[in-house]
Amino acid sequence: MPHPARHVFVCSQQRPPGHPRGSCSAQGSGPVLQAFWGELQKRQAHERVAITYSGCLGPCDGGVNVLVYPEAVLYQRVTPDDVTEIFDQHLDKGEVVARLQAPAAVW
Numbered sequence: 001m002p003h004p005a006r007h008v009f010v011c012s013q014q015r016p017p018g019h020p021r022g023s024c025s026a027q028g029s030g031p032v033l034q035a036f037w038g039e040l041q042k043r044q045a046h047e048r049v050a051i052t053y054s055g056c057l058g059p060c061d062g063g064v065n066v067l068v069y070p071e072a073v074l075y076q077r078v079t080p081d082d083v084t085e086i087f088d089q090h091l092d093k094g095e096v097v098a099r100l101q102a103p104a105a106v107w
């Protein structure tokens with residue numbers, strides 16, 4: 001199996017309703033994950049990009065959080081509408097999507 005050049009982790013943490021930290025799941029991680037998988041399929045990018053759901057990445061109030069390696073870039077408040085741009089710009093060209101990047105104080 002080839003090593004993918006980039007690995008995307010979509011926080012899919014769930015917490016009970018009313019939990020003080022909230023969760024990326026409650027903020028819409030499911031549709032974001034589905035959008036990433038859909039784009040992966042559409043582009044037939046399985047050998048160069050891996051998409052994985054993850055547990056809590058830390059800064060829950062900025063969810064949906066998406067972490068991209070090897071650059072270790074954290075994107076915050078990601079919606080399904082952002083996924084094509086992340087693919088086009090970062091996963092295909094290696095250019096960070098600055099408008100979605102978490103500030104240095106967060107990550």
Ligand code: FES
Pocket residue numbers: 011012013014022023024025055056057058059060061063065
């Ligand atoms: S629940 Fe997603 S970062 Fe904590």
